[in-house]
Amino acid sequence: MWTGCCRRCRELQLTNNQENVGNQYIDKGSYFSGRNPRLIYRKPPLIFSSMEVLFMQPRCFLLLADNPLTLAQLRAEIEDLGEETRCQTALTAEEALFRLSQESVDxxxxxxxxxxxxxxxxxxxxxxxxxxxxxxxxxxxxPEISQLPAWFSVLRLPALAAAHLPECTELARQLLTALGMPRTLRAWAFLPEMAALTVVHPPLLTDVTHGLYPLMARRAQLTPCAVERRLRLAIESTWNRGDYDAIARFFGQSVDPERGKPTNREFLCQLQERLTLSARRMERRVG
Known part of the structure; x- marks a missing residue:
């Protein structure tokens, strides 16, 4: 059975044997593969604009007002937005600060x-x-309660997130240096800030493809594909030429032994966890 000289040739051959018919295509089959013609249905591709992305909708709200009746009415409207949506209420600033310190609020x-x-x-x-x-x-x-999902569908950062961004960026730069990542890599220009963004706004790690990559691409004047590719090459170079003792100390047994290196999201999650712990320690020392 002929399969072509490489995987790309095989993909091109299969593409040429497909005839598009609206939201479905007809696979004509091939003499070499022995497949018969068949009709395959497929979903239309999702198209996003440059600003709108698939982003995680907030699940936990905190509502602050001085009228208990208004709080009860708005809380019922917010919880009707989805099954996983939760809403806490507060009548005073002290109560709101206490709830913010006890649980994560989006x-x-x-x-x-x-x-x-x-x-x-x-x-x-x-x-x-x-x-x-x-x-x-x-x-x-x-905005209106019914317009909250549309407001959060556009990728934004909280206004207070910029307060800790410089110090988290410096911590990320020191951590990457300890791992032995070469500074000559193209990803070094944006990776420390990228890791810091995941610390000050953790929901960015929910969907890095449609959330973190487009955001970092706009900040670094790149394309999302370029951000993903440069990050992947930086991880591969670090695992090949970095400090093996530091990598084992920071990542331990979290890396898949079959792959030999973490995926982009796994690497960013580990960086986010380490940077968050380091930032918490610095806050305790300052306090």
Whole structure:
């Protein structure tokens, strides 16, 4: 059976044997493969604009207002957005700060009240490492509850995320240097900032293809494909020429032995975990 000189030749041969018919195509088969003609259905491809991406919708909201009746009504509307959507409520800034310290909150919805201004000022003075969105405050006006999924469908960063970005970038640069990553690689120009973005906004790791790569591409004036390719080559070069003791200490047995190196997302998740621990230690020392 003839299969071509390489995998690419085989793919080209199969492509030439396919005839498109709307959302389905007819595979004409091939004499060499022995396949008969068949009709195959397929879903139409998803098309995204340059700004809209498939991004994780927030699952945990914190609603701050001084009217209990308004809180109850808006909480019911928010929880109707999805089965996994949860909403906490707070009447004072102190209660809101306590809830933010106890659990991870994706977005804080601020209704006009004195407590909202007090909470905003407190978060500006002491910004958390992974701050939430402040709708009705620093991140713009509060949209209608029904428009929240559309608002979060566009990739954004919380306004407070820039507070810890420089120090996390420096920590990422030191960690990559300890791993032995060559500074001559093209990914070195954006990888420290890319790792820092995952620390200040962890939801970026949910879908790196449609979230982190486009964001980093816009910041580095590249294409998402170029970001993914340069990151993959940087990981391969680090595993081939880096400090093996440091790699074993930081990554341990988390790398698939069959692949020999982590995937892009696995590498970014490990960096994010290490950088988060380092940033927490620095906050304790300063405090």
């Amino acid at each position: 977005a804080v919805l601020l209704l006009p009240c004195p407590a909202a201004d007090c909470l905003t000022q407190s978060l500006i003075r002491h910004p958390p490492l992974a701050p939430p969105f402040l709708l009705g405050g620093l991140d713009g006006r509060l």
